[in-house]
Amino acid sequence: MAETGKGVTAGKLAINVQKRLSRAQEKVLQKLGKADETRDAAFEEMVAKFNKQTAEGSKLQKDLKAYVLAVKAMHDASRRLQDCLADMYEPEWFGKEEVNALAEDTDTLWLDYQQSITEKCLTCMDTYMIKFPDIKARIAKRDRKMVDFDSARHHFSSLQKGKKKDEAKIAKAEEELGRAQKIFEELNVELQDELPVLWDSRVGVYVNTFQSLAGHQEKFHGEMSKLSQNLTDIMTKLEEQRQIKKEGTAAAQTGEGAKSDEANHSDSACSAPKSAVTNGSGSDLPPGFLYKVKATHDYAATDGDELELKIGDVVLVVAFDNPDEQDDGWLLGFKEIHWMQKKDISAKGVFPENFTQKV
Known part of the structure; x- marks a missing residue:
């Protein structure tokens, strides 16, 4: 059985070698003008378009991959920058x-963007380009089978024109010609149907790819x-906080007012003792006035008896009419x-x- 297998392999190898020699000989004769060549101008135009389409698609696929890699690099750089902050x-x-929440939201946004363009754009191009190698191989096979057909056609014609006609050889040559013609025409018809459809499909692929990319962008x-605006707002308020602290420190250094008796206000100056309550006789101060404070944060009132604050608002603090009504950590003014x-x-x-x- 092993020898039979070797024999079959050797026989196939010999047949393949003979085919290559016959094709090479046929091409030489065609180039020398000693043998006519089957030509199909319409098919050659289709192949030229296919080659152009292959080159354009490959370039777009390559550039999309480079874009996705660039987005990934920007994502990594953004993550490092946000972590640093x-x-x-x-x-x-x-x-x-x-700030911590913004870092997480920014990282998630970059990740979603990268995944979206990979799945919707790059994967679409990969699916589109995957069929090109097979069609290219079939075009090459069609060209080889066309040479085989020409060779069989010329061989049959030479036997018919010979002085001594061998009917057996002529019959065999005619059979080989029919087989070669059938194989060539089957491939030729398939490609003539597929190539125009593939050429027309490129527009839809480009439209879908760039529409999807533009939408995700x-x-x-x-x-x-929006995230950048939020970060800008936070930085603005941080600077305002710094300025307020700077002004408070300057006031304390010039000795304006008494030192605050509360730990969280130790770096501020007090314009009047906390226990000093005015009787309201002054026209510019409300009854029960104690001291002034400045808002360091925005505060949105949640009840009708609350005072809404914006950073920088100056408030005149007054005593509660009933001290028992004062909650810890709350002031009236x-x-x-x-x-x-x-x-x-x-x-x-x-x-x-x-x-x-x-x-």
């Missing part, structure tokens, strides 16, 4: 938790713009600007003490 951001600075940059303009006793409200600093 989060690590050096001190706990007492304004917006520490918000628009979404990514829109969300990233008027916004200075409202009091100066309207002198409205009903405009007072409570607010959290730790959102302010004495001035």
Whole structure:
């Protein structure tokens, strides 16, 4: 059995070698003009378009892969930058938790963008390009079978024109010609059907790829713009916090006011002792005035008796009518600007003490 297997392999090898020699001989004769060559101008145009389409698709696929890698590199760089900011951001600075949340949101946004363009754009191009190698191989096979057909055709013709006609050889040559023609025409017809369809499909692939890419880019940059604006707002408020602390330190150094008796206000100056309550006889101060504070954070009122604050608002703190009504950590007062303009006793409200600093 082993020898038979070897014989079959050797026989196939001999046949393949003979085919290659016959093809090489046929091509030489065709180049020398001693044998006519089957030509199909329409098919050659299809092949030229296929080659152009292959080159364009391969370049787009390569550039998309490079774009995805660049996005990944930008994602890594952004993550390192956000981690650096989060690590050096001190706990007492304004917006520490918000900065940490922004770092996580930014990382997630980059990751989603990278995955989206990979799945929707690059994978689409990979699926489109996967069919090209097979068609290219079939075109090459079709060209070989065309040479075989020409060779069989010329061999049959030479036997028919010979002086001594051998009917057996002519019959065999005719049979080989028919087989070669059938194989060639089957491949030729298949490719003539497929190549125009493949050529027309490129427009749809390009449209889907770039529409998808543009859509993901628009979404990514829109969300990233919001995160960037949030970071800008946090940095602005951090600078305002620094300026307020700087002003408080300067006031303490010039000796304006008494030193605060509260630990979290130890670096501020007090314009009047906390226990000093005015009788309201002065036209510029409300009844029960104690001291002034400045808002260091925004505070949104959640009840009708609360005072809404914006960073930088100056509040005139007054004593509670009933001390038992005062909750720990809360103060009662008027916004200075409202009091100066309207002198409205009903405009007072409570607010959290730790959102302010004495001035």
